[in-house]
Amino acid sequence: MRLYYAPRTISIAVAITLEEAGLAYEPIRVDFQSAEQTKEPYLRVNPKGRVPALETADGTILTETGALLDYIAAMAPQADLVPSDPARAAEMRSIMYYLAATMHVNHAHKQRGHRWATEQSSFDDMKSKVPQTMTESAQYFTDHCLQGDYVMGSQFSLADPHAFMICSWLAGDGVDMAGFPEIGVFLDRMRARKSVQAVTAKGML
Template sequence: MQFYYAPNTISVAVAIALEEAGIEYETVKIDFAAKEQTGAAYAQINPKGRVPALAVEGGILTETGALLEFIADKAPDAGLRPKDPVRLARMREVMFYLASTMHVNHAHKLRGSRWAGKTSSYKDMQAKVPQTMTASCEYISQSGLRGPFVLGEEVSLADCYLYVVCTWLDGDGVKVENFPKIQNFMTAMEQRGSVRAAYAKGML
């Protein structure tokens, strides 16, 4: 399968999951600086002009959450998705929060044009990012992390997702030292071969 990504974007969560699952994949780097994501060639892959995208037998898949679930389906023995329905819902609760709230909070720093037509509005959105991302960290610390990882002692799809989001915190003006549970989570994830592989491949 071919994995389309851009470094330091949420797409890297999919790479971490692929590594956790032991699934072989070919990387295709999309150069955001050169605006490849908005070019005609990439539009044939993902007309939304975003990453990630995954070319598999049967077509091309997009959206981080969907790709993570696909990986869990392809490699059930990797244990990235719990079988217990309550734990499964808790995992997805965090994933959906990351997609609908925390990632959006972060995106207001650089993607103001998605929400406002006047450039004068962008600075106001950017100024809000440290506050909204800090609030998201408070939620994750209090309710999202039930141990070293989202579900406690076991790594799940949500941890792949959360780790990448947390790599943005310093740049978003969050005082990470105020969130020891997040710091411990980051340390635990960075000891895993999947995350080390992402760094070794220049994804992070």
Template sequence: MKLHYAPGTISIAAAIALEEAGLDYTAHKLDFSQGDQNSTAYLAINPKGRVPALDVDGQILTETGAILDFVAAHDPRLMPADLVHAAHARSVMYYLASTMHVNHAHKMRGHRWADNAASHADMTAKVPETMTASATFVEAGCIRGTYVLGDHFSIADCYLFVVCNWLPGDGVDLAPFPKIRAFMDAMEARHSVQTVRANGMLP
């Protein structure tokens, strides 16, 4: 397997999951500042021009949640058999994808929604507010113990960790969020996170 990623992006959730599952993979770094994601070579891999993309024997998988589910299918420890618990884990991932990641993207990807520079500036200014609101939701409704599923580590934690890693840079004060802070500490202690940091995937 070959994981196409960019440092600090949501693609690192896939790298953490692959490390947790002990799956053999190689990592191919894209430099967004150089426009690698829009190169002809990469668009032939993922026409969306985004990361992650996981090459599995020539078949390309995209979208973070789908890749995480693929990894969990190889390691059942990463998604509980209990259907209600599994649904909670996925509900957290879908919230991150549909709402919190979008809030974050307004800071530097305003061109996806508007052409006017003033609109971009307005979206950027709104990010601390919307990301704080998302952190409030995560604190109250997503983390049920050490992890999203209490003591049970799952792929949802890979996803949540990377998104919460963005919070300080998005102007969010973590002091009012003890569950998030404890969750981040627990994640930082995991070998998978230490490995991706050592490999330069996380700043």
């Protein structure tokens, strides 16, 4: 498999999950500095112009973080990345959907305002709101998502790499991390995992 990624983006959640699952992959860096994601060669891979994209062994291109994480879990059931209880599995995915649909979007308002507006004043307004909305999301994550050592309590799951990457952006988004010690402990616990150390060693984080 080939994983198209950009450093420190949500695509690294897929790399961490591949490492957790023990699945071999070739990381292909997409250079955001030169806007490679907007140019024709990469758009042939992913017409959305975003990462991640995962090319499977048969040449199929898969996109969207949550879909890729579910694919990896299905390909490596022995890794036990999804709770066996259907209700718990749905709870895990509800947290992932919150991370993707709300928290990630809050973060994107800082540098991706062109997705929603055209005026610089609008960009500035969205950017100024990010510390507030990301702080609110950090509070929601602490109060309603983080259930123990990991998102789902004691069991590591697909939600953890997803949450790790998004929570790793909080300080840079102006969130006072002193108010969220539980998230700090969670980030440290994730950094200690071999999967995160492996992607770090590859220069992906």
